[in-house]
Amino acid sequence: MSQNDNLLDLVNAIYRWRKPIIISCVLAAIISAVAALMLPNFYTSKTIFYAASPDLAKPLPIGTGNLKREIYGTDTDLDRLFSIANSEELTDYLIEKFDLYKRYEIDPDGDQAGYAVRLMVAKAYNTEKNKFDALELSFEDKEPEMAAKIAKAAREKVNEIGQRMIKESQAKLLSSHEKIIEEKDSYQQNLIKDIAKLKDEYKIYNSQSKGEVLGEQLTSTKAAYANLNAKLSVFKNTPELRDSIPMLAAKVEGLKLQLKELNKEATSYASGSGQIEKLGMEMKEISEQLALDKERYKQLKSAYNSPFTALHLVQEAKVPHIKSRPIRSLIVIGTTAVTFFLSLVWVLFMNQYKEVNWKSVFSDEPRK
Numbered sequence: 001m002s003q004n005d006n007l008l009d010l011v012n013a014i015y016r017w018r019k020p021i022i023i024s025c026v027l028a029a030i031i032s033a034v035a036a037l038m039l040p041n042f043y044t045s046k047t048i049f050y051a052a053s054p055d056l057a058k059p060l061p062i063g064t065g066n067l068k069r070e071i072y073g074t075d076t077d078l079d080r081l082f083s084i085a086n087s088e089e090l091t092d093y094l095i096e097k098f099d100l101y102k103r104y105e106i107d108p109d110g111d112q113a114g115y116a117v118r119l120m121v122a123k124a125y126n127t128e129k130n131k132f133d134a135l136e137l138s139f140e141d142k143e144p145e146m147a148a149k150i151a152k153a154a155r156e157k158v159n160e161i162g163q164r165m166i167k168e169s170q171a172k173l174l175s176s177h178e179k180i181i182e183e184k185d186s187y188q189q190n191l192i193k194d195i196a197k198l199k200d201e202y203k204i205y206n207s208q209s210k211g212e213v214l215g216e217q218l219t220s221t222k223a224a225y226a227n228l229n230a231k232l233s234v235f236k237n238t239p240e241l242r243d244s245i246p247m248l249a250a251k252v253e254g255l256k257l258q259l260k261e262l263n264k265e266a267t268s269y270a271s272g273s274g275q276i277e278k279l280g281m282e283m284k285e286i287s288e289q290l291a292l293d294k295e296r297y298k299q300l301k302s303a304y305n306s307p308f309t310a311l312h313l314v315q316e317a318k319v320p321h322i323k324s325r326p327i328r329s330l331i332v333i334g335t336t337a338v339t340f341f342l343s344l345v346w347v348l349f350m351n352q353y354k355e356v357n358w359k360s361v362f363s364d365e366p367r368k
Contacts, residue, residue, distance in 0.1 A: 013347055013351035014348075017347045020343070021340065021347065024339050024340075025336050025339050025340050025343070027339075028335050028336050029332055029335065029336045032334075033328070033332050035331075036326060039326045039328075040142050041323040042141065042323060042325045043140065043141060043147050043320040043324060044138050044140045044324035045138065045139055045147040045148040045150075045151040045152075045317045045318060045319065046137070046138040046317065047137050047151050047154075047313070047315055047316060047317035048130070048136050048313075048314040048315040049081075049137075049155060049311045049313045050133075050311065050314060051074075051077035051078040051080070051310070051311055051312075052071070052072065052073055052308075052312050053070035053071055053073045053074075054077065054166055055070045055071075072312065078129065078135060081158055081162060081311060084158050084162055085127045085135065085137055085154070086127055089161065090154060090157050090161065091118060091125075094150060094157075095118075098146070098149070100117055100120070104116075104117060124140040125150075125154070137158070138151060140325075148317045148318055148320070152316070152317040155317065158310075159309060159311050162310025162311065163310050167304065170300065170304045171304065177293065177296065178297070181293050181297060184286055184289060184290045184293060187286060188287065191283045198276050198279070
């Protein structure tokens, strides 16, 4: 038998069985249509948003540095929101807030209750990145109003968790700055005590004016001492002036002692002023750093107490008016198509093995 004859036999077999095939398909279409009509409608509400840049939660830089601030987050920021949106914390929040155990008719005391309710949420809840690099969050429910409420609540919780994560980082940074300011403030107080101690020890209360006065006194005293000493030498060589020598000698001796004290004081000043000046420079540097740190702390505190958003909303979760599923026409068409295909397979099978003795096939005796 040729191949064409085989094909014609198959066509003939299908034609002969056309009525059962048609009846099967019609029955399948009717039953699937009835079953599809009995299925409840489900509605999906969707919200779309972008990740906000963490720069929005940072204080403006001090000085004339880079003032550029990003508004939209990077892929890393979007991935962070995506992870938050799929976290157990958010799932547990939705379950508790909307009493999903009761809504999905699950006994919360059951052994597999937690797994069952999370499985139902996973089927209804969906997050994905769209082609515009935005995050789409959707929720499906039998009631359109409830679908919108849950989708909106999920997005708000994502924002809340994102803010909390940044707030926790800010709190750690504030704590670190508090310790730095405390340490520098303590160091500054120690410097003040050391400087005061040195000033009392060396009797230096104004380093600059003290040096100027001491220098003038040394210069004038040395000049007066040299002048009187020279005058004394002249008096000693002039007999008629010898009566004035004791008084002049006393003045010279007084200037000598005064000059000795001034030199001693100058030596003490030179030793103490260097230390005081060194500590003064440290004091100035630590004061400037402390002022910057305190200003930085104020800005961080202000940023910590100021509200900010972790995401930029593009589309709010609205109440859907068109069901997302079931698509009843596809159910009926699909069921009818599968029935038609199985009918064809059955007809072809029966035609291929029509001469087979089926009793011998389903017998305990071997086929001959």
